[in-house]
Amino acid sequence: VSGRALPVPTPETQTYWDKAAEHELWLPKCADTDRWFFPPRERSPFTGGEVIWRRASGRATLASYVINHRPAPGYEGIGPYVIAIVGLEEGPRLISNLLDIPAEPQALQIGMKLEVTFENRGVITVPQFRRAGGETGA
Amino acid sequence: MSGVVVVGAAESRQLGVVKDQSAMSLATSSALDALSQAGLTLADVDGVAAVMPVVEFAYALGVSPRWLDGTNVGGCSYMLHVRHAVAAIERGDASVVVIGHAESNRSQVGAQPLPFDRSSMQGQFDLPYGASGTFARLTLNAMAYLDAYGLGEADLAEVPVAQSRWANRNPRATRPELLTVEDVLASKMIAWPFRILECCPLNDGGGALVLTSAERARDLDLAYRPVTVAGSGEASEGGSAMFMENLTSFGAFRESSASAMRSAGVTHADIDHLMMYDSYAHLPLIGLEDLGFVGRGEAVNFIRGGATSPGGALPMNTNGGGLLYAHTGMYGMFALQEAVRQLQGCAAAQVEEVETSLVQGIGGMWGAAGAVVLQRG
Numbered sequence: 001v002s003g004r005a006l007p008v009p010t011p012e013t014q015t016y017w018d019k020a021a022e023h024e025l026w027l028p029k030c031a032d033t034d035r036w037f038f039p040p041r042e043r044s045p046f047t048g049g050e051v052i053w054r055r056a057s058g059r060a061t062l063a064s065y066v067i068n069h070r071p072a073p074g075y076e077g078i079g080p081y082v083i084a085i086v087g088l089e090e091g092p093r094l095i096s097n098l099l100d101i102p103a104e105p106q107a108l109q110i111g112m113k114l115e116v117t118f119e120n121r122g123v124i125t126v127p128q129f130r131r132a133g134g135e136t137g138a
Numbered sequence: 139m140s141g142v143v144v145v146g147a148a149e150s151r152q153l154g155v156v157k158d159q160s161a162m163s164l165a166t167s168s169a170l171d172a173l174s175q176a177g178l179t180l181a182d183v184d185g186v187a188a189v190m191p192v193v194e195f196a197y198a199l200g201v202s203p204r205w206l207d208g209t210n211v212g213g214c215s216y217m218l219h220v221r222h223a224v225a226a227i228e229r230g231d232a233s234v235v236v237i238g239h240a241e242s243n244r245s246q247v248g249a250q251p252l253p254f255d256r257s258s259m260q261g262q263f264d265l266p267y268g269a270s271g272t273f274a275r276l277t278l279n280a281m282a283y284l285d286a287y288g289l290g291e292a293d294l295a296e297v298p299v300a301q302s303r304w305a306n307r308n309p310r311a312t313r314p315e316l317l318t319v320e321d322v323l324a325s326k327m328i329a330w331p332f333r334i335l336e337c338c339p340l341n342d343g344g345g346a347l348v349l350t351s352a353e354r355a356r357d358l359d360l361a362y363r364p365v366t367v368a369g370s371g372e373a374s375e376g377g378s379a380m381f382m383e384n385l386t387s388f389g390a391f392r393e394s395s396a397s398a399m400r401s402a403g404v405t406h407a408d409i410d411h412l413m414m415y416d417s418y419a420h421l422p423l424i425g426l427e428d429l430g431f432v433g434r435g436e437a438v439n440f441i442r443g444g445a446t447s448p449g450g451a452l453p454m455n456t457n458g459g460g461l462l463y464a465h466t467g468m469y470g471m472f473a474l475q476e477a478v479r480q481l482q483g484c485a486a487a488q489v490e491e492v493e494t495s496l497v498q499g500i501g502g503m504w505g506a507a508g509a510v511v512l513q514r515g
Contacts, residue, residue: 009257010262038380063282064280065281066329067330068268069328070328072268080327080330083268083274095267
């Protein structure tokens with residue numbers, strides 16, 4: 001969507017964004033302990049050792065949220081929208097909008113099941129989340 | 139307990155919408171007022187700390203410091219400046235330190251632009267999702283907290299309601315009206331569940347503190363009794379709500395407050411005044427619990443029962459807090475100023491017999507925390 005903020009990848013995060021462009025959610029893991037972590041770092045925050053990348057399930061639950069009434073650039077004209085913290089099945093959390101779910105407190109239960117989808121912003125594709133069991137493609 | 143005392147504490151005379159003073163001028167004029175309270179002049183100052191560019195601040199003052207601290211970890215930076223200044227004075231690296239602060243975020247007079255790095259962790263993973271302000275970032279974990287304890291929007295509203303009893307007694311408060319839960323819930327929605335009265339206002343203003351050794355203070359002609367920096371702590375966690383290990387508790391609150399109380403040699407029972415950083419209404423709830431004044435999930439009932447209101451057991455945010463008194467973007471200086479005033483005995487809403495105050499700050503988006511224990515004498 002035009003006008004929305006565009007992240008600028010760094011060497012540590014390049015895999016995340018490259019895979020998002022392929023509509024896959026990949027996350028870093030500690031090679032020594034096999035633990036997932038986020039955000040991406042050059043070295044494991046657990047051991048200082050090597051980092052490996054693996055595809056995540058894309059399954060998550062709603063951990064927390066606000067319904068923002070003051071739109072950021074690129075978010076104008078759609079009414080209030082959700083900015084959520086989603087808890088990935090693998091453990092780490094991400095921030096996401098919630099697509100195809102009404103931005104109303106009654107529609108948003110902490111713990112509700114979500115799944116990853118992707119939003120194309122031209123030069124970059126950003127992971128987003130929607131209610132689990134939604135249609136494929138975005 | 140350190141041998142370092144606050145001998146001057148001044149806020150900018152103008153606070154609110156200030157169109158005829160730059161941020162730098164608000165800071166330097168506050169510094170001069172604070173120095174005059176201590177009977178000191180610029181010639182006595184050999185240490186300078188500020189979040190604003192500290193070299194420019196020292197130069198604007200006309201000081202050639204031999205000690206500088208430009209620590210910027212957000213709104214609690216001033217608690218860290220106090221902590222660092224104590225160490226410097228005890229070590230002899232500085233004898234008189236000025237900690238200055240001002241922002242002109244409302245009127246943008248000589249204001250420093252806020253950095254937005256699109257390759258930072260927040261720039262990549264947080265800001266792209268339509269976060270148009272701190273009200274949609276620092277607030278992100280609030281629903282997790284409310285949900286964990288079966289609380290709702292009316293519970294969150296108790297925070298500004300209680301603090302309005304203090305703000306109402308403070309002629310400088312930005313929002314001096316006495317509030318009910320209904321008033322708060324009827325105020326403009328900003329980012330559910332946060333209404334505007336649960337979000338800090340944006341003011342222009344500043345303040346300054348002057349610190350020196352207790353030994354030197356004995357020879358000064360002080361306008362107010364000295365306030366001892368009894369203990370301090372600083373810590374950091376992740377730098378975004380999503381990185382918190384636990385969305386309902388902040389490790390840096392726990393660490394910094396415990397360090398401050400331990401180094402001061404005080405326990406919770408000794409704390410008779412609390413400044414708990416409150417740019418948003420959920421911070422005092424999580425803070426009261428992380429600092430150990432109440433059990434998990436008990437903060438709302440503690441506040442609703444009047445414990446933090448005038449006459450309560452733990453007077454909190456007695457200037458009205460960042461929510462109702464004033465907030466320039468980084469609030470820590472104002473929290474420290476109010477604690478000093480309470481200990482000097484000259485607060486607008488003075489609490490009787492305050493001996494020990496704990497000032498707890500947060501910086502960034504659940505990034506850093508700083509705590510200071512101040513004592514009378």
